[in-house]
Amino acid sequence: MTSILIANGPNLNLLGTREPSIYGAETLSDVEDMCRAEADALGVSVSFFQSNHEGALVDVLHDARGTHDGIILNAGAYTHTSIALRDAISGIGLPVVELHVSNVHAREDFRHTSMIAPVAAGVILGFGVQGYPLALRAILGKIGGRAA
Numbered sequence: 001m002t003s004i005l006i007a008n009g010p011n012l013n014l015l016g017t018r019e020p021s022i023y024g025a026e027t028l029s030d031v032e033d034m035c036r037a038e039a040d041a042l043g044v045s046v047s048f049f050q051s052n053h054e055g056a057l058v059d060v061l062h063d064a065r066g067t068h069d070g071i072i073l074n075a076g077a078y079t080h081t082s083i084a085l086r087d088a089i090s091g092i093g094l095p096v097v098e099l100h101v102s103n104v105h106a107r108e109d110f111r112h113t114s115m116i117a118p119v120a121a122g123v124i125l126g127f128g129v130q131g132y133p134l135a136l137r138a139i140l141g142k143i144g145g146r147a148a
């Protein structure tokens with residue numbers, strides 16, 4: 001069965017209470033429930049990871065080789081700074097969809113730059129937490145699954 005890793009970076013453990021006017025009221029646990037329901041409907045399996053630490057995110061990307069077929073990554077603020085995450089994505093040879101809950105292009109200038117977008121299979125942003133199930137559908141198109 002196709003297996004997708006959904007990885008969330010720093011501060012996304014605070015979803016639901018963190019700046020709800022920007023990120024909404026749903027918690028990370030709500031997001032995981034939504035993704036499980038979508039995965040069931042699509043006939044794929046999903047696993048979840050969250051860390052506030054850049055190196056832990058690099059490690060989980062490496063570990064996805066051989067265990068997952070694709071990755072949905074909300075790298076949070078590391079999106080805008082992390083050459084290490086970019087290099088990890090380039091190095092693992094798996095499709096990675098970059099995801100943001102908010103429309104980063106409608107926010108501060110420093111959020112307009114993504115270190116990882118050039119090496120991502122695609123980017124989904126600005127659709128709130130609904131972006132996660134959207135990303136699940138989208139990534140299947142990149143790995144020959146049956147959704148997109």
Ligand SMILES: O=C1C[C@@](O)(C(=O)O)C[C@@H](O)[C@@H]1O
Nearest residue numbers: 011076077100101102104111
């Ligand atoms: O932590 C986050 C969340 C975010 O990735 C989003 O999902 O909208 C956008 C980033 O700029 C921010 O640092």
